[in-house]
Amino acid sequence: MASPLKSLVHDDSRYQKSFKLFLERSSEHQCMQDFIHSTLPDILASIGDGKSQLNVIGVGSGAGEIDLEMFSQLRLKHPGVTVDNEVVEPSSQELHNYRVLVSKKPDLAYIKFTWNKMTSSEFEAHWREKKMTKKADFIHMIQMLYYVKDPGATIGFFRSLLHKNGKLLIILVSGESGWGKLWRTYRSQLCNSEISQCVTTGDIKSLLDSEGASYRSYELPSQMDITECFAEGDEKGELLLDFLTEVLDFSKTASPELKAGVLELLRHPDCSLESDGRVIFNNNLEALVVDPLP
Ligand SMILES: C[S@@+](CC[C@H](N)C(=O)[O-])C[C@H]1O[C@@H](n2cnc3c(N)ncnc32)[C@H](O)[C@@H]1O
Known part of the structure; x- marks a missing residue:
């Protein structure tokens, strides 16, 4: 049954506010940076076939941090290359933030940015309409596959754009994280299948396995402090709860039973650890590095 609750992504301003707070309360970007510095360099070294220009597509890039x-690591592995970078991001606010960030960094002159203010499915339609034949060396979709109607079809389309030794990087929450437990328990109440999928890497790996796709996976341990969610009426706690449930104004619109059930599960040992009076949610992520279609 589709959820009667309204999805948080309907309100971009509240979505961006809650995402920003989530970044402050979690080690989300720190664990990605660790991955980018420790594991990604070897993956980036394998792409490109010695070409002098690399084509990159960022899907759901947010503010671009x-x-x-990733570009700084790409540059270290491929000194002297130029980069053609297609950014696919539907939020005007985030696209603006990304452009401002780039404008402050003159050393990025080797990258040509094309700003596509659109969703991944709009980008797909645009790509087909323009009969584009350009192949990509590196495509990334970081924490965005929750927001597409059909993650399998989206992955299939972007894989089809890869150059023969290109790579598609997908990062999502791990099936074994607190998110996985929350969604397995409350998927039917929380997830609106039109726009938010509550997918984990567990789901994506099953999908890739069923297609016989070749990929490698890497764990990215991460935590999130959700203590404020348990202070009734706390504004920040409510924003974090919206982000966790993907529901707009969850505290005000969910039934008392659903709210009580979600709060109980969030602090259950399956999802969180309690330490020094703080509730620390398991925000473990997983990166999947997928090969092109055969
Ligand atoms: C959780 S944020 C992740 C941002 C960035 N990749 C990061 O990890 O910091 C999700 C991003 O996906 C974007 N997004 C939402 N729906 C999308 C869609 N259908 N296609 C492409 N991007 C989408 C949002 O605007 C947002 O910037």
Whole structure:
């Protein structure tokens, strides 16, 4: 049954506010940076076939902090290359933030940015309409596959754009994280299948396995302090709860039973650890590095 609750992504301003707070309360970007510095360099070294220009597509790039961190590693592995970078991001606010970030970094002159203010499915339609034949060396979708109607079809389309030794990087929450437990328990009440999927890497790996796709996976341990969620009426706690449930104004619109059930589960040892009076949610992520279609 589709959820009667309204999805948080309907309100971009509240979504961005809650995402920003989530970044402050979690080690989300820190664990991605660790991955980018420790594991990604070897993956980036394998792409490109010695070409002097690399084509990159960032899907759901947000404000671009993680994209730029990856570019610095790409540049170290491929000194002297130029980069053609398609950014696919539907939020005007985030696209603006990304452009401002880039404008402050003159050393990024080797990258040509194309700003696509659109969703991944709009980008797919645009790509087909323009009969584009350009192949990508590196495509990333970081924490965004929750927001597409059909994650399998989205992955299939972007894989089809990869150059023969290109790579598609997907990062999502791990099936074994607190998120996985929350969604397995409350998927039917929380997730609106039109726009938010509550997918974990567990779901994506099953999908890739069923297609016989070749990929590698890497764990990214991460935590999130959700203590404020348990202070009734706390504004920040409510924003975090919206982010955790993907429901707009969850505290005000969910039934008392659903709210009580979700709060109980969030502090259950399956999802969180309690330490020094803080409730620390398991925010473990997983990165999947997928090969092109055969
Ligand atoms: C959780 S944020 C992740 C941002 C960034 N990748 C990061 O990890 O910091 C999700 C991003 O996906 C974008 N998004 C939402 N729906 C999308 C869609 N259908 N296609 C592409 N991007 C989408 C949002 O605007 C948001 O910037």
